[in-house]
Amino acid sequence: MQKLYIQQTPNTPEIKLSPEENVFLIRGTSAPEDVRALYYPVIEWTRIFVDDVINGVFKKYNRKTPIDFHVDLAYFNSSSAKFLYDILSELKKIPRDTCPVVVNWHYDEEDIDMKDAGNDIATLVEMEFRYISKPKS
Numbered sequence: 001m002q003k004l005y006i007q008q009t010p011n012t013p014e015i016k017l018s019p020e021e022n023v024f025l026i027r028g029t030s031a032p033e034d035v036r037a038l039y040y041p042v043i044e045w046t047r048i049f050v051d052d053v054i055n056g057v058f059k060k061y062n063r064k065t066p067i068d069f070h071v072d073l074a075y076f077n078s079s080s081a082k083f084l085y086d087i088l089s090e091l092k093k094i095p096r097d098t099c100p101v102v103v104n105w106h107y108d109e110e111d112i113d114m115k116d117a118g119n120d121i122a123t124l125v126e127m128e129f130r131y132i133s134k135p136k137s
């Protein structure tokens with residue numbers, strides 16, 4: 001499976017999904033003009049990846065080597081939130097007993113609203129998140 005890489009712009013996040021490198025990352029700002037154009041390929045890639053994990057294509061992911069998915073957004077709009085939910089819902093289909101998915105939700109230590117947004121998404125998607133506070137630079 002080929003990796004998916006989308007370069008960051010002022011309004012769109014960097015998205016790097018690379019099973020070979022064990023990198024799953026959405027970072028930056030997510031307020032695209034056309035949210036569907038940005039996220040539909042990500043959701044389709046995620047669906048294929050999830051099917052491959054479930055079917056044993058990626059044997060390196062297991063209980064000892066979970067999938068670490070990082071969300072490190074300074075800002076995201078409500079349309080982006082819906083697509084983040086969709087991506088995580090796809091990842092949730094992977095059986096936890098064979099391959100856990102760890103969602104690492106990064107937020108600036110002073111941005112409690114971003115942590116709360118992660119909490120809201122975690123509740124909606126019914127997944128446990130690991131919250132990672134970034135010190136103010």
